[in-house]
Every structure is written in C-alpha cells, then in structure tokens.
Amino acid sequence: MYELIVIGGGPAGLAAAFAAYEKGVKDILIIERDQKLGGILNQCIHNGFGLHYFKEELTGPEYAARFIDMIQQTTINVLLDTMVLEVTENKEVHIVNKEQGYQILKTKALVFAMGCRERTRGAIGIPGSRPAGVFTAGTAQRYVNMEGYLVGKKVIILGSGDIGLIMARRMTLEGADVLACVEVMPYSGGLTRNIVQCLDDYKIPLLLSHTITEIRGKNRVEQVVVSEVDENRQTVMGTEQIFDCDTILLSVGLIPENELSRDANLELDSKTNGPFVYENMETSIPGIFACGNVVHVHDLVDFVTAESIKAGSSAASYILEQENEPTQFLNIKNGDHVTYVVPQKIREEKIDRRTELFFRVNKVFDDSQILIKSQGEILAKQKKSYIVPGEMEKIKLSKKVLDKVTNGELEICVEEVSRV
Amino acid sequence: MYDVIVIGCGIVGAATAYELSKFQLKTLVLEAENDVSLGATRANSAILHAGFDPEPGSLMAKLNVEGAERAKELCQKLSVHYNQIGSLVVAFSDEELALIQDLYERGVKNGVKDLALLDREALHIMEPNLSSESLGALHAPTAAIVNPWEFCIALAETAVRNDVEIALRNRVSAINKTDKGYKITTNKGNYQTRFVINAAGVHSDDIHNLIAEPNFEITPKRGEYYLLDKSEGTIVNHVIFQCPSSVGKGVLVSPTVHGNLVVGPNSEAIQRDDLDSGRDTRNTSEGLKNVAELAKKSLPTLNLRQSIRNFSGVRANNSVGDFILQEAAPGFIDLAGIKSPGLTSAPAIAVYGIEMLEKSAGSIFLQKEKYIDSREKIVFEELSLEEKNAVISTNDTYGRVICRCETITEGEIRTAAQSPIPPVSLDGIKRRCNAGMGRCQGGFCGPRVVEILADELNMSPLDILQDREDSYILAEATKGGH
Numbered sequence A: 001m002y003e004l005i006v007i008g009g010g011p012a013g014l015a016a017a018f019a020a021y022e023k024g025v026k027d028i029l030i031i032e033r034d035q036k037l038g039g040i041l042n043q044c045i046h047n048g049f050g051l052h053y054f055k056e057e058l059t060g061p062e063y064a065a066r067f068i069d070m071i072q073q074t075t076i077n078v079l080l081d082t083m084v085l086e087v088t089e090n091k092e093v094h095i096v097n098k099e100q101g102y103q104i105l106k107t108k109a110l111v112f113a114m115g116c117r118e119r120t121r122g123a124i125g126i127p128g129s130r131p132a133g134v135f136t137a138g139t140a141q142r143y144v145n146m147e148g149y150l151v152g153k154k155v156i157i158l159g160s161g162d163i164g165l166i167m168a169r170r171m172t173l174e175g176a177d178v179l180a181c182v183e184v185m186p187y188s189g190g191l192t193r194n195i196v197q198c199l200d201d202y203k204i205p206l207l208l209s210h211t212i213t214e215i216r217g218k219n220r221v222e223q224v225v226v227s228e229v230d231e232n233r234q235t236v237m238g239t240e241q242i243f244d245c246d247t248i249l250l251s252v253g254l255i256p257e258n259e260l261s262r263d264a265n266l267e268l269d270s271k272t273n274g275p276f277v278y279e280n281m282e283t284s285i286p287g288i289f290a291c292g293n294v295v296h297v298h299d300l301v302d303f304v305t306a307e308s309i310k311a312g313s314s315a316a317s318y319i320l321e322q323e324n325e326p327t328q329f330l331n332i333k334n335g336d337h338v339t340y341v342v343p344q345k346i347r348e349e350k351i352d353r354r355t356e357l358f359f360r361v362n363k364v365f366d367d368s369q370i371l372i373k374s375q376g377e378i379l380a381k382q383k384k385s386y387i388v389p390g391e392m393e394k395i396k397l398s399k400k401v402l403d404k405v406t407n408g409e410l411e412i413c414v415e416e417v418s419r420v
Numbered sequence B: 001m002y003d004v005i006v007i008g009c010g011i012v013g014a015a016t017a018y019e020l021s022k023f024q025l026k027t028l029v030l031e032a033e034n035d036v037s038l039g040a041t042r043a044n045s046a047i048l049h050a051g052f053d054p055e056p057g058s059l060m061a062k063l064n065v066e067g068a069e070r071a072k073e074l075c076q077k078l079s080v081h082y083n084q085i086g087s088l089v090v091a092f093s094d095e096e097l098a099l100i101q102d103l104y105e106r107g108v109k110n111g112v113k114d115l116a117l118l119d120r121e122a123l124h125i126m127e128p129n130l131s132s133e134s135l136g137a138l139h140a141p142t143a144a145i146v147n148p149w150e151f152c153i154a155l156a157e158t159a160v161r162n163d164v165e166i167a168l169r170n171r172v173s174a175i176n177k178t179d180k181g182y183k184i185t186t187n188k189g190n191y192q193t194r195f196v197i198n199a200a201g202v203h204s205d206d207i208h209n210l211i212a213e214p215n216f217e218i219t220p221k222r223g224e225y226y227l228l229d230k231s232e233g234t235i236v237n238h239v240i241f242q243c244p245s246s247v248g249k250g251v252l253v254s255p256t257v258h259g260n261l262v263v264g265p266n267s268e269a270i271q272r273d274d275l276d277s278g279r280d281t282r283n284t285s286e287g288l289k290n291v292a293e294l295a296k297k298s299l300p301t302l303n304l305r306q307s308i309r310n311f312s313g314v315r316a317n318n319s320v321g322d323f324i325l326q327e328a329a330p331g332f333i334d335l336a337g338i339k340s341p342g343l344t345s346a347p348a349i350a351v352y353g354i355e356m357l358e359k360s361a362g363s364i365f366l367q368k369e370k371y372i373d374s375r376e377k378i379v380f381e382e383l384s385l386e387e388k389n390a391v392i393s394t395n396d397t398y399g400r401v402i403c404r405c406e407t408i409t410e411g412e413i414r415t416a417a418q419s420p421i422p423p424v425s426l427d428g429i430k431r432r433c434n435a436g437m438g439r440c441q442g443g444f445c446g447p448r449v450v451e452i453l454a455d456e457l458n459m460s461p462l463d464i465l466q467d468r469e470d471s472y473i474l475a476e477a478t479k480g481g482h
Helices: A010-022 A039-041 A060-072 A139-149 A162-173 A193-203 A259-263 A301-321 A399-403 B011-020 B059-077 B093-110 B120-126 B148-161 B200-210 B283-299 B342-361 B385-394 B412-417 B426-435 B446-457
Strands: A002-007 A028-031 A047-049 A077-079 A082-086 A093-096 A103-110 A115-119 A134-135 A152-157 A178-183 A206-209 A210-216 A223-228 A241-244 A247-250 A254-256 A288-290 A330-334 A338-342 A355-363 A370-375 A377-384 A393-398 A409-417 B002-007 B025-031 B089-093 B114-117 B135-139 B144-146 B165-167 B171-176 B183-186 B192-197 B219-227 B237-243 B252-255 B261-264 B306-316 B324-329 B332-336 B402-403
Touching: A002 A010, A002 A301, A010 A028, A010 A060, A010 A103, A010 B200, A039 A060, A039 A077, A039 A139, A047 A060, A060 A301, A082 A103, A082 A259, A103 A301, A103 B385, A115 A139, A134 A139, A139 A162, A139 A247, A139 B446, A152 A162, A152 A210, A162 A178, A162 A193, A162 A247, A178 A210, A259 B306, A288 A301, A330 A338, A338 A409, A355 A409, A370 A393, A393 A399, A399 B324, B002 B011, B002 B183, B011 B025, B011 B148, B011 B342, B025 B148, B059 B093, B059 B144, B059 B148, B059 B342, B089 B093, B089 B120, B093 B114, B093 B135, B114 B120, B120 B135, B135 B144, B144 B148, B148 B165, B148 B426, B192 B200, B192 B342, B200 B332, B219 B283, B237 B283, B237 B306, B261 B283, B332 B342, B402 B412, B402 B446, B412 B446, B426 B446
Parallel strands: A002 A028, A002 A103, A028 A077, A103 A288, A134 A247, A152 A178, A152 A247, A178 A206, A330 A409, B002 B025, B002 B192, B025 B165, B089 B237, B192 B332
Antiparallel strands: A082 A093, A093 A103, A115 A254, A210 A223, A223 A241, A338 A355, A355 A393, A370 A377, A370 A409, B089 B135, B114 B135, B171 B183, B183 B192, B219 B261, B219 B306, B237 B252, B252 B261, B324 B332
C-alpha cells in the first residue's frame, strides 16, 4: 500500500510528487511509461522554458532535469517503462512492465498527470488520398529531436499550435523548406512569441482563415490543396492554391489523455476534455487529484509546474490530515466568450485568502475587461489590454468576492471595452 | 514449374491458397503489392453477411450462405477476431416494411437460418439508440463482424506454413500459353505453371484479358467510411443496415471486432485510370458529408466528432451483376468481380474455384497426409491476469506496452514482425497485431514500432515504410545524426 501514486513522470507528475514529498509524504511512487523521466519535455529541445518559474531561460530537457535532480535527492520511488492499464474507483492501479509483469497496486491517494495527445488527421477529416508523410507535429518532433531523422524536405504545416510553430523553425534549421503554416481560424492558436520567432524570423507565411482541402499523393504526399474559408469555416470556392510538398505536419489541437480517468469514473468536463477539478486540483473522487495537460492544455510548462505543486500539496494534505471533505461548493460557469474555466468548482472552506482561476477565450480582444458575475450581478472586474485564444488567462479571486455569491454559482465573462 | 499459380492475395486469393495448401500441389501466389490484403480486403465494412440480399439462384446467393458458415469455422481455427452479433435491416416507411418482408422471403429461399421480422417495439428494445422513426426490421442472427485483413493474413499465412510459396511485389504484365500450361511474366521474372487462378480483384478483368477475349468488365466503385472511437462502439449492438431505395443503398453502422464503430459506405464510380494512383481510395468532403447525413437517419445521436480515421475502399463491381467464376481458358480460372458479399463468400468461392480446376484437369487433386490447420495468436489484452504473467515470465517483451490506445505489447509487435509473411511497413504491423489502430493513430507508438521493426528486419529506420512501396516515413538523417 503506497501513500501516493503519481501517474506520469513528465513535468506535472514530477512537480506534484516533489511537492507532496516536501509536505511530508514519504511513500510515493511515480509511474512513467517511457524509459526515462521528463515526458514530452525531452523532445522539446528549444528554449523558452522556465522564464516564470526559474526566472531563467531553459530548454525542455534542462527544465525537466532540474526536477529529475530534485526527485533523485528524495526517497520517491520511480517505475520506468511501465504502463498503467487501469485505475479503479477504489484506487487500485493496474500496471505492467517487463520486470514485475502485471500487478495491481494500492494507494491512499493518486495524482493523475498523464498529459495530453495530439489530434490526428482522422479527427479533423482532411479529404484526399492517404499517403505517408502526414505527421502530427509532436510525432515529427520526436523523430527529428529524439531519433535523429528528418521526416521530409518540403513541408506544409496545418494549424498554428505551438508545436507546429516550433517545428516550422526546427525543420527549417534542418534544411527543410517550410512552405506555409495554414490556420483555419482568423487568428493563431499559438503564442505570439512563437509566431514571431518561428515563422516571421524565417519568412514562413502564416495563412489565416485557410485550410487544407485535399491531400494528394499515391505513396507519399505529393501535393496539398489549400483554400480560404469564410467566417463559418466553409471553403470559399475558387481560392484553391496548390503546393508541391512531401510532408504535412498537423498542429490542430491537443486532447487531455483521459482514458484512465474514464476507467476510474472521474467526472469529465466536456469543454476541457479533462476531469473537472476543485480549487485544490482534487477530482470528483476524493483522494484522486489531477494536474497539467491531463486537466486542460497549457501553453507554458511553468504554469503546469505551479498547478502541479498545488495538486501535490493538496494530495499531501489529504493523506496526512485526513480532513473531512467540505460538501458546499460553488460552480464556475463559462460566461460570454469564455470557452472553459479551471477549476470548475470551488469549496470556500478550502480557501485561505484567495484562489486563482484559469480560462481561455474564443476570440481576440484588444481592450477588454474580465467580469466575475453571480446571478447577473457584477461582483468584480479587471481590465485587460490584450486577450487571445492561444494564451491562457489567469484571474485571482479573493474570499471577499466569493462571499458575495448567493446562489452557489459564479460566472466568468469577457467583454470588449471601447477605447476612451 | 508450379502446379497452380494464384494471381492476387486479397481475401479470395488467400482463401484459395489456403484450400490449395491442403493438396499435394506446388503452389505459388503472385501479389503485386508488398503485403497481402491491400485491396478491397483492407477497406470494407468488415461484415460477414447472412445472405438474404443476393438474388436466389445466383452464385452470390449460394456462396454467401456457404461462405458465412465456412468463415465462422475458419475464424475459430485460425484465431481471427469474429463476433456473430447479427444484423438488422431497418425500415423507415410502409414501403420499406414491405421491402424487408421481401428480403425475409428471399433469405428463406437462399437458406439463411433464423431470420425474423421485428416490430417497432421489439426493435427498440434491441437497439434503444435507433431513430424513433424506425418502424421495424429484418433480424438476421447469423450475420457477423470480422477483422477482414486478419482473416486474409491468417489464411495466407497458413498456406505459407503448408509450403505454398508467395512472391510479393510481383505485378503480372503478360501471360502466355505454353505446351504444359502457362508462362506468367511479372516485373520480377517469369513463372511456369500448369494452372492459373485469377483472383486479381479490381484488376481481374485485366488479367483475364491477357489470355482470353474480354467477356466482362470491372466497374470499380468507391465506398467512403468513418471509423469512430471506442467511446461510440456500443451505440448499437448489431450491424444496422438501411433499406436500399430509389435514392441509394443507404449506409450501415456497425460495431467492429475491436470495439470501434464503422460508418459507411457510399458508392461512387471511379475512373479506371485512377486505380492504384491513390486517387481511387481517397476521401472526398462530399462523400463523407453524404455518409454522415445518411447515418444520422438511423442514429440521430451519432457523434461523428469521435472519428479517428476516414478511409475508403474500392469494390470490384462488374458488368455482369453476379460473381464471375469461369474457366477463361483451359486450366485458367477467373474468380472475378468479387464485390459484396465477397468477403463472406471468399471461403466458398475458393472451394468452388478449385472444383472448377479439378473438372478442367479431369482429375481430383490428392490431399496431403498432414497439413497445418490452426493458428495461435497471443493477444495480450485478451488474456487473464494469470495468463498475462505467464506469458511475460517466458518472454518479458510482453510486459512492455508499445501501443497505449490498443494495449499492444512489444512481444506482439516482434511476433508480428517474424510472422510467416513478414511485414515491411508500419501498416503491415498494424494489420497483424493492431498497433496504431487506436485513437492516436500511431502518433505515440509509430516511432517506437519503426525502431522495433528496423531491429527485427535488420534494416535502417530510413527503409521502413508506412505502407506500400515508396511510402517512406523518414527522409534522411538529421545534421550530425546517425
């Protein structure tokens, strides 16, 4: 019987395990499916990690190494090359690996930190033939950065998610010709700094409101047809451009990896595709916590770390303090222009002075304000000069504001304000 | 000098090779592609039809019902995923109720067992998610779902284990009559044989025309599909057909043996010139939209956003309207124009073809004293906890899961790589053990499978293919890499 099992040895799992250890939990096991710790950071060899958390600029493997070193100074156990096949509601963890075979482990508490996976061609239904040469950006990144192979020489990138942008630069530096980055929305899905540093600096055109309408090629991609789309994302006839290329990289969204959450019967949020969580990252099952991209897809690993420290500390409190769970909670609703909010539920009793909410919007705002409403009444507001869908927003809520809520429901909205 | 050469190794060629492998014959299978089952066999509805559809008295009617029974037995013997879930033809109007009555009677004439007509209430108890506008259905309990490419591979593999030879990447370009039989020319060389069986799928007319006067034509039709995530796999319990009508044939919705849901097909004529160009099996936005709309008629709550892959297959429809099983020239048998229900009928078509050959030869082929007629396959996920640990303790690579979505282990992938017809591609591995079939479509396991396959085949990862010849995955080593 373990005190805490952490599923996933990427940035989320490492930070959660370390935080729980610091809080006094000693009997901790991290289970990682790969042959080393670090998760997806190991293939993110570009820099830009750690600016918020370490106040310095690190590469992905460097950022991971900091946490791996910290973990190695502790008595935290690690199982590598081990797959978790199932987690039951009563916290039994089914694992399999070469050395121990198939085992069922028991634990007092769990942290889910399984990360996310990439949306595929099949999920978005790109018409055309089905040749080789269509990769998700992350898979291509693994081939290039981990395996040492270039996946193609003439590349079109579909979607302007961060991994796609990073790969545009990476493929260019490796000698490939990146012809364009094609984005169906009228704005980019990635960080502004990545647009500048990965596309603009290399003169790679970003075609907004465009999409791939046909893939051509017998055995390997030969051509891609790109068309403009209107405001309803319908193809505009007569706008077809044909690109001769051998490779398509897809950066069309990430999906929290929640097969285990489903097995465990965690309640999921259809907007984030992750489990809903309370203010302390606890899920619908007491003692099961979740953090990182398994809850919602983050832009920056630094924020994953912060969230995971919260989850790990909360798991420690659950294990060590055996408090009774409060039954009262507030529901957070997605108001105007807000696609999701995490946490989805807040238990006031668990909050000292303030709590943080993370959310995303569905359009680009210049001058705007974030409104906290309850029953239509504005409880608090905050001005913002620039909000975009590609960048996660954060707002702090004081206990004073929460006290004003009467019907158990809170709504986050974003609205434009006209420039004075 | 071979006794028999089979041209083509889709389901018909493989079933024929399997049946021939029981006889004291020197048999060769010529396949144009780099693996078996790459034509219609790998892209279809994956259904073993009960047999109420074909016109009574036709070859299709006879061989469908016989084939379904043989297929059931073969799947069991050869460890092929098979599940007899039954099918429903759903009626949405009074005309369609009359039509399913006709289908029922036709089925009885064809010898289909256990057919029943269900009223609205009985239907909705069996299929609660079905549209409330459905009025009744024809229930065929003998219909089944199957893994079609696994079926083909199992048959071909068993043939090879019984000493049938298979020559991949051999595209037939000429056939000449010789004193003792035929000389077949391919891109790789010449082969001499007494007898020929033409099982060349959409190219069966081309092959026929190399040796005989044209008397039929393949008019290929494309069918487009969605494959949905396992989250949608239990929305129905049976194969759900719509009634054929003046507007079209309707589309089906069916669970797959892997627990996914398959939705399709439509039917689009394709140009002969498009065959083997990649265009023949492409998906079109109109086609997919059409399939989606029709499927929603049966299941209004169907969530097509759970699609994990679109695909399309080409059926060898023909100008005759029945299977074309004929002696094109002395000792040269066509098993041609095998459209639906071809997958179901294939085991019976094979037997029928060999009987035609025996008739032509004027003698009965002698059976071998001993031949292999079973196949073992370890599917890790399907084992009990004790069995899992037993298999890991003898071979620890079964303890390493490579494909997370489908829980496929390194052991299964290595076994697939060492199989009697060794795969050379990621898709070849997928067809043999299912790695990469799941919701991430190989995004996670792809690079790992490339590495394992390269190791097994003692090849550079640069030479591992996605699928057919020239479908390379990796272009070159990175700067300073390898």
